[in-house]
Amino acid sequence: MLFTIYRFNPETDETPYMQEYDLSEIKPGTMLRDALLRIKNEQDESLSFRHSCGEGVCGSDGMNINGTNGLACVTSVDGLKQPIIIRPLPGMPVIRDLVIDMTQFYTQYRAVKPWLIVKDPIPEVEFKQTPEQRDKLDGLYECILCGCCSTACPSFWWNPVKFRGPAALLQSWRFLADSRDQATAERLEELEGPYKLYRCHSIMNCVDVCPKNLNPTKAIGHIKKLMLKNML
Amino acid sequence: MNIITRKFDTLVIGAGGAGLRAALQLSHADAKVAVVSKVFPTRSHTVAAQGGMNAALGNVTPDNWHWHMYDTVKGSDYLGDQDAIEYMCRAAPDTIIELEHFGVPFSRLENGRIYQRPFGGQSQNFGGDQAARTCAAADRTGHAMLHTLYQQNIRAKTHFFDEFFAVDLLKNKAGDVLGAIAYDIETSEKIIIEAKTTLIATGGAGQLFRTNTNASINTGDGMAMALRAGIPLQDMEFFQFHPTGVAGKGMLITEGVRGEGGYLINCDGERFMERYAPHAKDLASRDVVSRAIAIEIREGRGCGSNKDHVLLKLDHLGSDVIKKRLPGIRDTSLTFLGIDPIEEPIPVFPTAHYTMGGIPTNRNGEVVVPMGIGGEEVIPGLYAAGECACASVHGANRLGGNSLLDIVVFGRAAGNHIIDFLKSHHYHQILADDCIDEALARLERWENPLHKQDEESNNSSESYSVPQLKEELQQVMEEKCGVFRTEKVLAEGVEKVKQIKDKFEHAYITDHSVIFNTARVEALELENLIEIGLATVISALARKESRGAHSRVDYEIRDDESWMKHSLYYMNDHRLNYKPVHTKALSVDTFPPKERVY
Numbered sequence A: 001m002l003f004t005i006y007r008f009n010p011e012t013d014e015t016p017y018m019q020e021y022d023l024s025e026i027k028p029g030t031m032l033r034d035a036l037l038r039i040k041n042e043q044d045e046s047l048s049f050r051h052s053c054g055e056g057v058c059g060s061d062g063m064n065i066n067g068t069n070g071l072a073c074v075t076s077v078d079g080l081k082q083p084i085i086i087r088p089l090p091g092m093p094v095i096r097d098l099v100i101d102m103t104q105f106y107t108q109y110r111a112v113k114p115w116l117i118v119k120d121p122i123p124e125v126e127f128k129q130t131p132e133q134r135d136k137l138d139g140l141y142e143c144i145l146c147g148c149c150s151t152a153c154p155s156f157w158w159n160p161v162k163f164r165g166p167a168a169l170l171q172s173w174r175f176l177a178d179s180r181d182q183a184t185a186e187r188l189e190e191l192e193g194p195y196k197l198y199r200c201h202s203i204m205n206c207v208d209v210c211p212k213n214l215n216p217t218k219a220i221g222h223i224k225k226l227m228l229k230n231m232l
Numbered sequence B: 001m002n003i004i005t006r007k008f009d010t011l012v013i014g015a016g017g018a019g020l021r022a023a024l025q026l027s028h029a030d031a032k033v034a035v036v037s038k039v040f041p042t043r044s045h046t047v048a049a050q051g052g053m054n055a056a057l058g059n060v061t062p063d064n065w066h067w068h069m070y071d072t073v074k075g076s077d078y079l080g081d082q083d084a085i086e087y088m089c090r091a092a093p094d095t096i097i098e099l100e101h102f103g104v105p106f107s108r109l110e111n112g113r114i115y116q117r118p119f120g121g122q123s124q125n126f127g128g129d130q131a132a133r134t135c136a137a138a139d140r141t142g143h144a145m146l147h148t149l150y151q152q153n154i155r156a157k158t159h160f161f162d163e164f165f166a167v168d169l170l171k172n173k174a175g176d177v178l179g180a181i182a183y184d185i186e187t188s189e190k191i192i193i194e195a196k197t198t199l200i201a202t203g204g205a206g207q208l209f210r211t212n213t214n215a216s217i218n219t220g221d222g223m224a225m226a227l228r229a230g231i232p233l234q235d236m237e238f239f240q241f242h243p244t245g246v247a248g249k250g251m252l253i254t255e256g257v258r259g260e261g262g263y264l265i266n267c268d269g270e271r272f273m274e275r276y277a278p279h280a281k282d283l284a285s286r287d288v289v290s291r292a293i294a295i296e297i298r299e300g301r302g303c304g305s306n307k308d309h310v311l312l313k314l315d316h317l318g319s320d321v322i323k324k325r326l327p328g329i330r331d332t333s334l335t336f337l338g339i340d341p342i343e344e345p346i347p348v349f350p351t352a353h354y355t356m357g358g359i360p361t362n363r364n365g366e367v368v369v370p371m372g373i374g375g376e377e378v379i380p381g382l383y384a385a386g387e388c389a390c391a392s393v394h395g396a397n398r399l400g401g402n403s404l405l406d407i408v409v410f411g412r413a414a415g416n417h418i419i420d421f422l423k424s425h426h427y428h429q430i431l432a433d434d435c436i437d438e439a440l441a442r443l444e445r446w447e448n449p450l451h452k453q454d455e456e457s458n459n460s461s462e463s464y465s466v467p468q469l470k471e472e473l474q475q476v477m478e479e480k481c482g483v484f485r486t487e488k489v490l491a492e493g494v495e496k497v498k499q500i501k502d503k504f505e506h507a508y509i510t511d512h513s514v515i516f517n518t519a520r521v522e523a524l525e526l527e528n529l530i531e532i533g534l535a536t537v538i539s540a541l542a543r544k545e546s547r548g549a550h551s552r553v554d555y556e557i558r559d560d561e562s563w564m565k566h567s568l569y570y571m572n573d574h575r576l577n578y579k580p581v582h583t584k585a586l587s588v589d590t591f592p593p594k595e596r597v598y
């Protein structure tokens, strides 16, 4: 099986280049992460990428696979067109090979204050929440911060500082949608202006790539709607 | 010495549930706290926990902490310390409520309270009916908890060193721990973090075994750091094999599946747990279920063409329950097996899962070492919590749902104790240069092509690559230190792991670059893992009885008279020592050892 992989080590390389690898005896159902580990262990120890859980929950191994962002550990090599072309997630500074600098992504995440804000006195028991209210958080809280969505979003490429990006906005909605949270006004106010939220043009790239099948576009739509409602 | 030095009140090594819970307590108390993690915090392995965490909230079945305590003591096969267990079970309800207030999106009951599901080894009224004690956020509880704790920490402005690899503790002549040396994986820049108190929260060592449910980062680094600092590891022979890992692959299928009503069948379609545990059936303790599966397969009743696994049936739960309560394991099953559990059963096999042993602590999270006869002494300023620690609340076998509880209860307790400690310790001690030399040497070994001769003799039998040795170690541990153990096989295991340690002296890496060098990280991790492997097989060889997860075919029964005691393994000379179990609880009567039936 043929692989073409983006390589760049700033210590030694002037510019990035693509390197080919050939891997034999790949069992059906092999996940891309395992194939990459075999390349690393058997052929080229210097190939660098992040990975950890191996089952799509830690969000470490987002990369661009044949032109589409995804997690290597849950992408089977079976269905992929060869040579399999692997690049780092696009639009972010590359630290080395497939390892990108996610600082900007995390900064945007922190900027939406992704934590529960409660102003009432705290009871000694749990805050009550009905199953229906809790259902609203499904499809939101599962985000693993892999960055696949934001790095597939053209608006984020052009405005990584001003536009929050799909992942952060999904988290913003996760708290706006939480019946326990009491900071709706502040959260909305913080997102006002032409960039932070409104740079999203519903291109839906984010939805197409999310490995957890989450829908940031829909979340963004909900925020816009709520904003409009609060303005009226 | 030309290394950057930073000073904090507290250094927390590890940003899983235990480290983050402790850090939050400290940040809320305005302590200056640094959290070092080799991965971005939300990538820590707590994120993978599925089923939930135990607390006697009594939201679904009647419950109280004392019943929880009984189940935990029994589950531990009477090796758990009853004072620590009482402390944990009493603290559980408040700790869970606090997490809910932090924002954890728990699943809910109709009345708006936290959803709880039955898990293995849970009973009402000291061994009566099944209890439902496990608080869950669908089957993504660890994810929900870890993200929430991280979020609260950024709110509290905890200082994070993300993607920094901690190499060793720094210790002065008097034996006090003064911080640690670490390096930035991105740049290889070394850093000394001086701290008045240090908390080790580096998680477990599941990577010891070939097939395991753990992340690749679970290499027991903190435990190995403790060993190198002269601290023993406790009860390392007790390694939990989870009954339901995906056969041949290892991904976990939560016990919550059986909690929701799923059950195991053999090739005859028989619900075989009814024979092994007539009362609790599929919800018997994990050691019991894992052994039952191993016996079914050994006696030829396994499933599949190789008869090498059993099946976990849950299609009868219906698609609504599966989609609502178990969406994560459905994804896993679809992704890795192409099997939709709504229609077909999942092939499973006992899989290495959890490190019961670890750095010995008391219930404040303080690291304790033996002193005099039977006594214990704390190492001032050094703490451990979470899977790397041994409090000991899990004893010889951990109950499902008790680890997420353990990490938050003892993370919090350690945080509180540190806050007190800081009140009477205002200044950093002086750090002498010589105490960092050894750590530097370990690090520098991989930095430049010092091992040139090894590299050149690449093909000679005298040099080994890191991945090759790791594979060998995992293979040996799986074959020699698995579910069933004997003297002969364990002795072979000890020899083999010692050989691997010798070979490691001749291990090499070819990548000596500075920027994000993952080959070096893996070499350092393997060095740690080998020490943990040795601790595990050597402790297992010595314990001549069967207790909890440690099943000796040649010593089939539990021997309370000789062996109701904790093992302590020292790295120097591979020495073993023992200390008594704390059978005295804090306020209630001791649960005396009884035969364990489920």
Ligand SMILES: Cc1cc2nc3c(=O)[nH]c(=O)nc-3n(C[C@H](O)[C@H](O)[C@H](O)COP(=O)(O)OP(=O)(O)OC[C@H]3O[C@@H](n4cnc5c(N)ncnc54)[C@H](O)[C@@H]3O)c2cc1C
Residues within 6 Å of the ligand: B013, B014, B015, B016, B017, B018, B019, B036, B037, B038, B039, B041, B044, B045, B046, B047, B048, B049, B050, B051, B052, B053, B054, B141, B142, B164, B165, B166, B167, B201, B202, B203, B204, B213, B214, B215, B217, B218, B221, B222, B252, B254, B353, B354, B385, B386, B387, B388, B400, B401, B402, B403, B404, B405, B407
């Ligand atoms: C698949 C799976 C499912 C589970 N499900 C449940 C469940 O439902 N209920 C339950 O109670 N328990 C469950 N467990 C067990 C439980 O999740 C773990 O025991 C627990 O999360 C461990 O938490 P921790 O904070 O101790 O360590 P971890 O979460 O493993 O964190 C360790 C931290 O230490 C850091 N670290 C390690 N070494 C270094 C180093 N050298 N330098 C710097 N940083 C370092 C890591 O980066 C990480 O941040 C499950 C375990 C697994 C594997």
Ligand code: SF4
Residues within 6 Å of the ligand: A152, A153, A154, A155, A156, A165, A166, A199, A200, A201, A202, A203, A204, A205, A206, A207, A216, A217, A220
């Ligand atoms: S829908 Fe919005 S957030 Fe998603 S990719 Fe398009 S512009 Fe970006």
Ligand code: SF4
Residues within 6 Å of the ligand: A142, A143, A144, A145, A146, A147, A148, A149, A150, A166, A167, A170, A209, A210, A211, A212, A213, A214, A216
């Ligand atoms: S929304 Fe999806 S793609 Fe985006 S960071 Fe979260 S999990 Fe990844």
Ligand code: FES
Residues within 6 Å of the ligand: A051, A052, A053, A054, A055, A056, A057, A058, A059, A060, A061, A071, A072, A073, A074
């Ligand atoms: S390795 Fe964790 S998401 Fe892929």
